[in-house]
Amino acid sequence: MLKLYGSTTSPYVRRLRIWLANTDHKFINLLIFSEDDRQILAAKNPTMKIPMLEDEINGEEQVIYDSRVIYRYLTDKFDDPVLNWQQENQLTLIDSANDSLVQMFILSNSDIQADEDKLFFKLQKQRVNGVLVQLNEMVAKQQFASWNYPAICLYCLIDWIEFRNLHNMQGLTELLAFHDDNAQRIEVTATDPRK
Template identity: 80%
Template sequence: MLKLYGSTTSPFVRRIRIWLANTQHEFVNLQIFAEQDREALIVKNPTMKIPMLEDEMDGKSQVIYDSRVIYRYLTDKFADPALSWEQENQLTLIDSANDSLVQMFILSNSDIQADEDKLFFKLQKERVNAVLVQLNEQVDSGLFSSWNYPSVCLYCLIDWIEFRKLHNMQGLTSLLEFHDENSQRIEVTATDPR
């Protein structure tokens, strides 16, 4: 039995929830900043990050950390085709923007305001801007025309940006159109953090 640990608002968790939409699994919704859930998380996952997947088979438990590794594990488990190198690069772009935005979001929730003059914030914002422009061009070129794992991850990134109001998406019309085109998929609406 597959058990996915995460929160309903995490874009990294949501991508796995969407990917598992047609696979029997249990979703354990954690409040990762609440003491009790943090204690439960650290017992199984010393990184204390979500998502985390637990696969119980034949009386043994395999715990997998990180959305990218979870996806690879599921691909292997269900004998799905591996991602191409181009798709791996797409995931690297998506993950880098997501990581930067998560870090700035956590700092903001810690009452540390983004200061344009501070190196950390300058580098994160430069990365997010460059990545979103590149992803916009890739969508415009048709590289995300199939609903595959990179597309799911891209959707989750854009939707999280819009949900949390993390970045001005003005001018990124291909990304916004991609978001609109996929917003009514059943697995998308079923995992909407709103």
């Protein structure tokens, strides 16, 4: 059986939980900053990051790292269509904003305040702002009209921003409407990190 390791609050984990909603699998919720769960991470995944997927291949346990690689693995395993280059670019934009927000979130939780004058924070905020404006325009052009993997990833990004209050979404009306339009999907409500 497939085992997905992660936390209920990670946008990277949530996208895979939503994608796997109709696939038999076990979700193992880790408290990634607790000592016991960090030992599980260290034993199975040298990157010490979530998500990770465990599967049995030819009688041997195989662990796959990184949400994007896990998605490609699942696509291959279940003979799903591969992403086209436009969709790959959409994912790159989404992951870029996600990565910057995760880094700033971790620093904030480490009592390091985002200083506008520091190069690191300036670059991260520029990236997030630019990417969200681009994604807003893409939604306006109906590029996320289908509920496919990139759309799921976009939803998870927006919802995580809202959940953690990470960015001012004022003016990003298309992204907010996209979020509202998909908020009541059963797989979305079942994976809501607020529960």
